Amino acid sequence: MTARLIQPSGRGFLLFDAHPGGCARIVTDMAAQVQPVTRSGERERPVALIIGSSAGYGLAATVAGIARYGVQGVGLCFERPPTTRRTATAGWYRTIATATLAQETGSDFAFVNGDAFTDATKDDVLDLVSKRFGGIDYLIYSVAAPRRTDPVTGALHQSVIQPIGAEHVTKTLEFDGDGTPHLKEIRVQPATDAETADTVKVMGGEDWARWVDALEAGGLIRPGFTTVALSYIGSHLTSAIYRAGTIGAAKLHLERTASVLGDRLGDYGGRALTSVNGAAVTQASTAIPGIALYVSLLRDALGTGMSSPLAQSVDLWDQLTGTAPLDTDEQGRIRLDRWELDEAAQTAVTERWEAATPDTIGDLADTGWFRDEVRRLYGFEVPGVDYSVPCEPDLPWPAV
Numbered sequence: 001m002t003a004r005l006i007q008p009s010g011r012g013f014l015l016f017d018a019h020p021g022g023c024a025r026i027v028t029d030m031a032a033q034v035q036p037v038t039r040s041g042e043r044e045r046p047v048a049l050i051i052g053s054s055a056g057y058g059l060a061a062t063v064a065g066i067a068r069y070g071v072q073g074v075g076l077c078f079e080r081p082p083t084t085r086r087t088a089t090a091g092w093y094r095t096i097a098t099a100t101l102a103q104e105t106g107s108d109f110a111f112v113n114g115d116a117f118t119d120a121t122k123d124d125v126l127d128l129v130s131k132r133f134g135g136i137d138y139l140i141y142s143v144a145a146p147r148r149t150d151p152v153t154g155a156l157h158q159s160v161i162q163p164i165g166a167e168h169v170t171k172t173l174e175f176d177g178d179g180t181p182h183l184k185e186i187r188v189q190p191a192t193d194a195e196t197a198d199t200v201k202v203m204g205g206e207d208w209a210r211w212v213d214a215l216e217a218g219g220l221i222r223p224g225f226t227t228v229a230l231s232y233i234g235s236h237l238t239s240a241i242y243r244a245g246t247i248g249a250a251k252l253h254l255e256r257t258a259s260v261l262g263d264r265l266g267d268y269g270g271r272a273l274t275s276v277n278g279a280a281v282t283q284a285s286t287a288i289p290g291i292a293l294y295v296s297l298l299r300d301a302l303g304t305g306m307s308s309p310l311a312q313s314v315d316l317w318d319q320l321t322g323t324a325p326l327d328t329d330e331q332g333r334i335r336l337d338r339w340e341l342d343e344a345a346q347t348a349v350t351e352r353w354e355a356a357t358p359d360t361i362g363d364l365a366d367t368g369w370f371r372d373e374v375r376r377l378y379g380f381e382v383p384g385v386d387y388s389v390p391c392e393p394d395l396p397w398p399a400v
């Protein structure tokens with residue numbers, strides 16, 4: 001491919017192409033917001049394995065770890081390379097920029113593109129960790145995936161985002177071709193037991209535990225090892241579709257897995273935790289019915305009081321490294337979502353949700369911000385990027 005103009009086009013919240021320059025700029029802008037912490041007396045940079053490092057919370061954890069604590073290690077994600085017709089996925093370009101950031105800041109960071117659920121990827125990553133670092137201090141598990149093949153049975157499991165037990169009727173936000181927001185009502189049928197079980201197979205704690213098993217079997221767990229998997233609780237407005245639905249069942253499994261792993265890792269002086277993060281606009285979250293509306297109303301209510309994935313990830317690293325005390329709830333989960341579940345925030349968003357009609361939606365929800373955030377997931381609408389300049393999409397994956 002040669003340099004060409006790359007414009008946003010697509011269907012709904014899914015765009016066909018990503019802008020390499022915009023994706024790179026997002027990473028450098030994130031890094032520029034992070035204040036480095038120099039820890040005296042520390043001989044070596046901490047080693048982290050971050051699974052889901054190219055997007056959303058995993059990307060934020062990677063950038064925050066590198067920029068704040070000079071973390072080194074391996075990032076794993078699953079991205080599509082450029083083809084003759086299409087650019088690569090946005091995470092491909094963000095990974096190139098993250099690798100450059102690591103290099104510029106002296107962090108030895110390798111990025112692997114592969115399916116985290118397979119044994120072959122685990123073998124490759126662990127081999128890399130073993131040869132390059134000899135062990136791991138932190139494993140951050142931030143995968144959001146639609147399907148998983150169980151490596152033991154070979155069965156393919158598809159996750160669904162549905163309520164459990166009863167049909168759910170919810171308001172939802174859609175945008176037409178010219179970006180005009182429309183408030184609609186949709187009905188989502190309840191999942192079958194098999195669909196719920198499949199969702200738990202994909203998004204529950206099984207694969208996280210397999211990573212810990214593999215690290216343990218490879219002798220790669222360092223003293224004081226900490227692993228964190230990301231979870232979500234959210235508002236009563238979204239609970240039927242999220243926390244009380246199929247994904248919520250998977251999150252419950254993930255949280256139970258943390259306690260099983262935690263007991264085992266205690267032998268190494270290690271910890272397994274979940275971190276409950278706040279709502280954010282990501283590729284994974286925009287697929288959830290009603291979340292676009294909820295997040296747009298939340299933004300209107302809180303403005304920049306919404307804590308970004310980057311800010312939450314800085315908090316997470318501060319807590320994991322002991323720079324700040326762990327902020328956990330009675331179930332031992334790290335809570336980075338307190339700003340979202342704050343009573344005043346929930347009252348404000350509930351009032352807006354209830355008042356929202358097709359006529360009032362423009363006044364109650366920050367739909368312009370939401371639409372731009374979706375475009376930024378693909379590297380568009382990034383301030384400072386000149387989209388009238390041709391851009392080369394055929395960029396290689398960073399050398400490992």
Ligand SMILES: NC(=O)c1ccc[n+]([C@@H]2O[C@H](COP(=O)([O-])OP(=O)(O)OC[C@H]3O[C@@H](n4cnc5c(N)ncnc54)[C@H](O)[C@@H]3O)[C@@H](O)[C@H]2O)c1
Binds near residue numbers: 059117142144281
């Ligand atoms: N977005 C939110 O509002 C929110 C809130 C709280 C918690 N979380 C949790 O954060 C985690 C990450 O979600 P996100 O919203 O950041 O998602 P995302 O879609 O932005 O990123 C998903 C990441 O997973 C990687 N990935 C997907 N399938 C993979 C596979 N098979 N192998 C390796 N990597 C794979 C992708 O490459 C990407 O890096 C999830 O556990 C999610 O539930 C999200």
